Amino acid sequence: MVWIDNILWFVISVGILVVFHELGHYLVGRFFNVKVLRFSIGFGKPIFSRSFGRDKTLFSIGAIPLGGFVDFLGMRENRVSQNDDGRAFYRQNFFAKAAIVSGGPFANFLLAIFLYSILFVMGVPSLKPILDTPISSSAAGQTDLQRGDEVKKVNNERVENWQQLRWEILENMYNSEISLEVQGTDGALRLATLDTAQMDFYESDTDIMKSIGLSPIKYDFPAVIGELIEGGGASRAGLRAGDEILEIDAEQVKNFTHLVEIVSASAGTERMILIDRDGQLVRVRVNIDSVDANGELVGRLGVKAEVPEALERDLLVRVEYSVPKALAMGVVKTWDISVFSLKMIGRMLVGDVSLSNLSGPVTIADYAGKTANFGIASFIGFLALVSISLGVINLLPIPVLDGGWLVFLTIEAVKGSAISEKSFVAIQSVGLGLIGTIFVLAIYNDVIRLYSN
CATH class of the missing domain: 2.30.42.10 (PDZ domain)
Incomplete structure (x- = not known):
């Protein structure tokens, strides 16, 4: 079932991103010889835990796969044994502590650079920027x-x-x-x-x-199925690659573009489709899926066109780059998307962008499943994008997040001492409440999208 696939790919995606994020904190902490008490992927009751290394660090996997954490010795000026005091987090200088806190987001940016570099080396086929007739009333x-x-x-x-x-x-x-x-x-x-x-x-x-x-x-070519998307309506109904769709509910399908128009207007309905399969006429009943495309419900059959080779050469471009060039482009793309993300967050704060654009785990799971079904290149691009988002969000100056810790460290460096434990707990509680509110809003948006579908 589609939702099982989505959950599976969501867990895989979050697992990869969280492991890299927490590994960033962990490795930088170990570089500065700070003692690591626990390394956890996921929250809640551990489903796996084991201690390793000379410090007996507890490595665990939590039951709730929505994040993770690294617990260093002495994150605050709490009492530690005299033997380990020099390895406590709070004993490190400002640079070391800031580097440890920034290690997680930095690891996410490095992962995005690496993933985009892979795509640039692979040379993913893309549509050439060739225009159709512009809409007359538009710019x-x-x-x-x-x-x-x-x-x-x-x-x-x-x-x-x-x-x-x-x-x-x-x-x-x-x-x-x-x-x-x-x-x-x-x-x-x-x-x-x-x-x-x-x-x-x-x-x-x-x-x-x-x-x-x-x-x-857009060019007109027969409505022949070139490839089926796993879990889509066509796949569930038993359609095959090579089938030519002739009619939908007795309406003649002129070409693939016409097929897309009919299906797009048939969201959430059941249709009788007449196909030509190796010269034999076959009727198949198909459920048209309903998806949210930029706020508009449209139908999806779950098929890709069989494009004539000559036309494919005219429409598609595949640009491959050397490894050094791909790495440079990966850095630029990661930077551009990070800056763009910050701009959008800023515009959301001032009301220029609707809060309905916030997405939660349900939407992310949906995209994880869809991109995985589209192919490895799409999934790699999805991982890179979410990795950047995770890095950017964690650097926001909100208590509980890495950016909030950087603010605490800066205040500590300026005033020469850490803020009181009472103030720290109070501020962290406010940050936790804010993050919780954002999470609830994101879940609400997910539910609204599901309900509207």
Whole structure:
């Protein structure tokens, strides 16, 4: 079942990310010879625990896979044995303590760099940034952009695929103008300027590219199934790769684009599909899945098109990089996404971005399962993105989080002594309440999405 797959991939994803995060704290602590009392993946009652090493560090796995922790000796100025006093956390200098606290988020950023570097070396096939006819009432529709134009640059930044184009649009969406350098079907280069001064991208849940009026070029080809997505409606109904979909509830399917239109408008319904399977006509009853796409419920059949080879060469680009270049690009991409995440958090705090964009474990589990079913490259990209989010969020100056500890350490360095235990506990309680509130809100958003589906 799909939800079992989602839970499994969620546990795998969280496990990988939390292990790296806590390992960052652990390794930096060991580097500074701070004694580690416990290393735990997950919270709650341990389902596994064992002591290792000269310090008899307790390594454990908790029953609740939503985080982890590393417990160092003397995190506060509590009493420790005289023999171990020099190895207590509170005895270390400011630099050592800050490095230990920052080790977790830093490990998440390193993991993201590594994962993105793998993708850049692999050279994942991507859509070329070739435009379909712009929506006439949109910003793109007010320019001379035409079907078949290939975008080469956005505000002088080179783009090589549709993902890069979308990212550059996101990066520049608060500018009053966005400049596109495009190459027409005649091979000539020209500039098109999108007027975005009057646009408010957060007033609606519409995808940003759709808001601007840009979409990838579409070609008409038969509705032949090239690949089935595991757990999708088509897979559950027994459809196979190579089946050509001829009709849906007696409505003729003209091509694959038409199939997508019919299915998208049939969310959560049951349909009778007529297929051509090796020359034999077969009728199959299929349940169309319902998914949330940018706030809009749409239907999904769970199939990928069989694209003619010649057309695939025209539409797809696969760019592979050397290891040094891939590492450099991994660093840049991790930095860009980290900065973008901070900007979005800031805009959420001032009300420019709706709090409904917060996602909890249910949504993350859903994406973990979907990306895993799409393939290893999609799952690697998902892990990298969530790893960055984990690193960024943990550096926020909120008590309980790593960023909150950095604030405590800075105050301690400035005033020359740690804050009182009473104040520390009170502030930590406030931080815990804030994190709990955010978590409840994220769960609420998840439930609303599930209910609307």
